[in-house]
Amino acid sequence: AQSVSQHNHHVILSEAASLELGCNYSYGGTVNLFWYVQYPGQHLQLLLKYFSGDPLVKGIKGFEAEFIKSKFSFNLRKPSVQWSDTAEYFCAVNAKAAGNKLTFGGGTRVLVKP
Amino acid sequence: GAVVSQHPSWVICKSGTSVKIECRSLDFQATTMFWYRQFPKQSLMLMATSNEGSKATYEQGVEKDKFLINHASLTLSTLTVTSAHPEDSSFYICSATMGVETGELFFGEGSRLTVL
Numbered sequence: 667a668q669s670v671s672q673h674n675h676h677v678i679l680s681e682a683a684s685l686e687l688g689c690n691y692s693y694g695g696t697v698n699l700f701w702y703v704q705y706p707g708q709h710l711q712l713l714l715k716y717f718s719g720d721p722l723v724k725g726i727k728g729f730e731a732e733f734i735k736s737k738f739s740f741n742l743r744k745p746s747v748q749w750s751d752t753a754e755y756f757c758a759v760n761a762k763a764a765g766n767k768l769t770f771g772g773g774t775r776v777l778v779k780p
Numbered sequence: 781g782a783v784v785s786q787h788p789s790w791v792i793c794k795s796g797t798s799v800k801i802e803c804r805s806l807d808f809q810a811t812t813m814f815w816y817r818q819f820p821k822q823s824l825m826l827m828a829t830s831n832e833g834s835k836a837t838y839e840q841g842v843e844k845d846k847f848l849i850n851h852a853s854l855t856l857s858t859l860t861v862t863s864a865h866p867e868d869s870s871f872y873i874c875s876a877t878m879g880v881e882t883g884e885l886f887f888g889e890g891s892r893l894t895v896l
Contacts, residue, residue, distance in 0.1 A: 708889075710887040767826060767829070771823060773822075773823045
């Protein structure tokens with residue numbers, strides 16, 4: 667079945683470390699890609715999105731993601747994390763092949779130790 | 781930015797009762813709203829797509845008679861969990877879009893339902 671996969675369920679790292687979260691999808695054709703973040707006790711917020719153009723997308727709070735079409739990937743990165751980046755991160759894909767419904771990956775819980 | 785508000789944010793009810801959750805787009809008109817369910821430590825599962833003025837489209841495995849969705853206006857969609865049971869306890873999240881084609885969604889705060 668077509669899906670969105672996030673490889674890491676939990677990530678623990680120290681402040682100032684670099685973060686990379688993997689996201690792969692299995693839809694062919696045109697896709698729109700998103701990363702959402704859910705801070706503890708808060709609702710989902712959009713970090714960044716890719717529709718077209720430059721495959722390296724910069725979002726809020728120093729996050730960026732790179733769309734690699736050949737690898738069906740949209741990995742999220744941040745060079746130096748802060749304690750406040752502790753949250754759950756969701757990759758999501760909107761694909762014409764899936765009827766334009768937004769499908770979420772399983773999420774990655776990130777814990778940044780101070 | 782676009783704001784979506786859900787109410788109530790949490791509700792506790794007795795088994796067998798019905799519970800209504802409201803989802804409002806505060807500063808934009810949402811022709812399409814989506815209802816998700818999030819189980820503990822799991823991702824969001826799409827329950828149904830709600831279009832203003834028409835019947836909701838339910839995902840496979842979601843009981844339409846159990847989860848009644850009404851999208852009466854461009855700014856309001858409601859989810860009613862009928863004859864709730866403990867297994868319906870979950871976190872329900874609504875979202876709205878200004879453009880279905882792009883897929884960008886704006887999320888409500890979520891509503892935590894606990895059925896005793």
